[in-house]
Amino acid sequence: MIDHAARAKTFVEDEVRLHWHDKAVWFVRQKRDLARAVLPEWEELRTLASQIKAHTLSRLADYLEEFEKKALAAGAQVHWARDADEHNLIVHGLLQARGVTRLVKSKSMLTEDCGLNPYLEARGIEVVDTDLGERIVQFRHEPPSHIVMPAIHLRKEEIGVLFHERLGTPVGLADPRALTEAARQHLRAKFLGAQAGLTGVNFAIASTGGVVVCTNEGNADLGTALPPLHIACMGVEKLVPGPRELGVFLRLLARSATGQAITTYTSHYHGPRPGAELHIVIVDHGRSGILARKEFRRALQCIRCGACLNTCPVYRHSGGHSYGVAVAGPIGSVLAPHLDAKKNAGLPFASTLCGSCTDVCPVRIDLHHQLLLWRGELAARGLVPLGKRFVSRVGRWVLLRTWAYRLFGKLARIFAPLLPRSGWTRQRELPPMPRESFRAQWRNRAGPR
Amino acid sequence: MEVALFIPCYMDQLYPRVAMATAELLERYGVTVRFPEAQTCCGQPMANSGFFDDARPVARKMIDVFESYPHVVCPSGSCTSMVRNHYPDLLASEPRLEALRGKTLELCEFLHDVLKVRPAGRFAHKVGLHQSCHGLRELRLGSGSERLVPAFSKTRALLEGLEGIELVELARPDDCCGFGGTFAVAEEAVSCAMGRDRIADHERAGAEIITAADISCLMHMDGLIRRDGKKQRVLHIAELLLEATA
Numbered sequence: 001m002i003d004h005a006a007r008a009k010t011f012v013e014d015e016v017r018l019h020w021h022d023k024a025v026w027f028v029r030q031k032r033d034l035a036r037a038v039l040p041e042w043e044e045l046r047t048l049a050s051q052i053k054a055h056t057l058s059r060l061a062d063y064l065e066e067f068e069k070k071a072l073a074a075g076a077q078v079h080w081a082r083d084a085d086e087h088n089l090i091v092h093g094l095l096q097a098r099g100v101t102r103l104v105k106s107k108s109m110l111t112e113d114c115g116l117n118p119y120l121e122a123r124g125i126e127v128v129d130t131d132l133g134e135r136i137v138q139f140r141h142e143p144p145s146h147i148v149m150p151a152i153h154l155r156k157e158e159i160g161v162l163f164h165e166r167l168g169t170p171v172g173l174a175d176p177r178a179l180t181e182a183a184r185q186h187l188r189a190k191f192l193g194a195q196a197g198l199t200g201v202n203f204a205i206a207s208t209g210g211v212v213v214c215t216n217e218g219n220a221d222l223g224t225a226l227p228p229l230h231i232a233c234m235g236v237e238k239l240v241p242g243p244r245e246l247g248v249f250l251r252l253l254a255r256s257a258t259g260q261a262i263t264t265y266t267s268h269y270h271g272p273r274p275g276a277e278l279h280i281v282i283v284d285h286g287r288s289g290i291l292a293r294k295e296f297r298r299a300l301q302c303i304r305c306g307a308c309l310n311t312c313p314v315y316r317h318s319g320g321h322s323y324g325v326a327v328a329g330p331i332g333s334v335l336a337p338h339l340d341a342k343k344n345a346g347l348p349f350a351s352t353l354c355g356s357c358t359d360v361c362p363v364r365i366d367l368h369h370q371l372l373l374w375r376g377e378l379a380a381r382g383l384v385p386l387g388k389r390f391v392s393r394v395g396r397w398v399l400l401r402t403w404a405y406r407l408f409g410k411l412a413r414i415f416a417p418l419l420p421r422s423g424w425t426r427q428r429e430l431p432p433m434p435r436e437s438f439r440a441q442w443r444n445r446a447g448p449r
Numbered sequence: 450m451e452v453a454l455f456i457p458c459y460m461d462q463l464y465p466r467v468a469m470a471t472a473e474l475l476e477r478y479g480v481t482v483r484f485p486e487a488q489t490c491c492g493q494p495m496a497n498s499g500f501f502d503d504a505r506p507v508a509r510k511m512i513d514v515f516e517s518y519p520h521v522v523c524p525s526g527s528c529t530s531m532v533r534n535h536y537p538d539l540l541a542s543e544p545r546l547e548a549l550r551g552k553t554l555e556l557c558e559f560l561h562d563v564l565k566v567r568p569a570g571r572f573a574h575k576v577g578l579h580q581s582c583h584g585l586r587e588l589r590l591g592s593g594s595e596r597l598v599p600a601f602s603k604t605r606a607l608l609e610g611l612e613g614i615e616l617v618e619l620a621r622p623d624d625c626c627g628f629g630g631t632f633a634v635a636e637e638a639v640s641c642a643m644g645r646d647r648i649a650d651h652e653r654a655g656a657e658i659i660t661a662a663d664i665s666c667l668m669h670m671d672g673l674i675r676r677d678g679k680k681q682r683v684l685h686i687a688e689l690l691l692e693a694t695a
């Protein structure tokens with residue numbers, strides 16, 4: 001089981017990084033607040049987006065078939081993958097058949113989730129992530145810590161050291177512009193040498209068969225404009241019915257993600273460019289299982305904007321790596337147990353249930369409620385530690401008997417201050433223990449009532 | 450008007466002064482206060498740990514205890530929200546649940562919406578208002594910074610009329626303090642880091658007193674304040690209002 005608390009403790013111990021990370025991420029939340037404040041219809045848009053996604057998911061099979069038909073008609077080829085293994089196999093097959101050994105990728109949380117990079121690398125293919133943040137974490141052999149800002153856990157000085165080692169920038173160079181320029185030159189060569197480009201998909205349009213990719217760096221465009229093969233990987237939930245509906249999401253996505261009115265590049269692919277191939281890989285990887293669960297279904301509405309991470313005080317104070325999954329934060333904690341409930345049983349507990357995620361989500365996913373429901377499900381499946389189960393049972397026995405509750409309360413007030421410092425008292429004082437409970441005081445005050 | 454007090458277990462045992470302040474404040478506004486002695490706890494500690502089957506009979510006991518009263522008032526947003534928003538997950542088929550949900554109000558809601566009071570009095574202090582999450586986002590005691598709706602805060606409205614009070618401006622007016630029930634111990638490191646950040650925000654804004662509608666958040670922050678040797682005082686909003694309107 002992923003021990004979020006232990007990983008988070010390590011993160012918190014570096015106080016400088018803790019505060020810096022919290023501020024950097026909160027800054028993005030504030031930018032989002034400003035960006036949505038200019039749209040008086042914001043709450044209506046959220047409702048509309050939620051309804052469109054709910055509708056699309058309610059007849060997903062129909063929309064998928066329509067999408068496939070239109071995509072084929074536009075000249076793309078469509079592949080279906082049941083899970084991560086099939087997805088990786090398909091992508092590798094496409095590359096192998098064309099003798100590709102050099103692949104450039106733009107950001108895709110799906111391929112991260114499927115473990116595509118190590119899979120391809122083990123088969124002799126050089127995979128270059130071309131999103132700047134992704135390239136940084138790829139150099140460091142670590143996963144992204146945020147779905148929109150993969151290297152948000154690193155300071156510019158650390159990136160300077162890394163680029164000195166990997167790209168030969170001068171020692172001590174930490175100017176973000178100079179570092180970005182170095183990465184640009186490095187990536188330019190990779191783009192020119194690539195034999196194939198792989199992208200994620202932000203939206204797939206059922207009525208046109210087109211896929212839409214949103215980036216800020218234009219790396220997806222370069223990666224698909226140069227090599228003769230474009231592979232676009234998408235989860236089944238990326239569909240929207242038509243271009244009209246797409247407009248609603250484009251207005252919400254960048255504002256929620258980074259506080260921009262729209263991403264710098266919003267690229268539409270309807271079929272391959274002349275002389276090139278476009279392959280769309282549509283992946284289930286557990287999604288139909290989520291769709292089958294009424295109370296959890298709404299999680300599939302997610303457009304991966306990252307707003308729930310930015311607002312989450314636990315994410316900001318523990319960092320993305322503490323979650324141990326590709327998608328961190330509230331949405332990650334809601335999705336991960338579907339794939340592996342045992343391994344990810346701790347994640348729904350990595351929350352104070354403050355509810356900020358639910359209110360910030362542009363597609364109105366009831367995130368904190370789902371976290372609570374997951375706790376219930378994990379307990380019911382016996383995936384919560386036995387000690388907790390025991391305490392809960394004792395609690396129930398005591399709380400159902402008013403006399404036992406009174407006695408227990410009295411003992412707690414006497415003995416709690418005598419215990420050695422641990423748990424609550426390691427960093428906090430206990431409240432001064434009153435001699436009498438309220439109920440005793442009330443009796444004394446009023447006489448028998 | 451007759452009101453039954455629903456006093457959360459930890460308040461009954463650890464903060465009787467807050468419960469008493471709640472009762473006296475209500476009495477000051479002409480309410481007849483009852484305290485049904487069979488009550489213990491709403492079951493939130495078990496439910497939030499995932500043990501819905503342990504919380505269920507405790508929730509049922511709540512229905513029994515408060516069945517005969519016309520109003521139930523609770524000086525905790527979190528426990529009120531448990532009854533109003535989370536009991537349906539536990540007791541979907543319980544026919545008596547709707548009645549309890551309909552009549553259970555958090556103290557500030559009750560003062561603001563039912564009694565419609567705007568306390569007049571004097572409280573010449575710099576006060577930081579901590580917006581406890583469940584009251585804010587589950588009971589909608591205020592608009593919250595995430596949503597684009599006209600700004601309002603019922604807790605703030607109750608304080609604003611007090612003479613001499615200075616409600617300080619926080620950099621993050623509704624970030625969570627990190628208490629989170631069992632989270633406070635299970636995720637001690639993150640919980641305390643969050644709490645210290647909240648306290649620092651109040652400190653920078655010049656608050657002498659931190660108030661909230663939930664004593665659980667305040668217990669957590671007060672524990673840190675005293676361990677770290679800081680000077681802020683915490684007061685539940687019921688205590689503050691009682692003192693101000695004396």
Ligand code: SF4
Nearest residue numbers: 302303305306308361
């Ligand atoms: S759950 Fe909502 S807020 Fe979080 S990433 Fe998905 S769309 Fe954005």
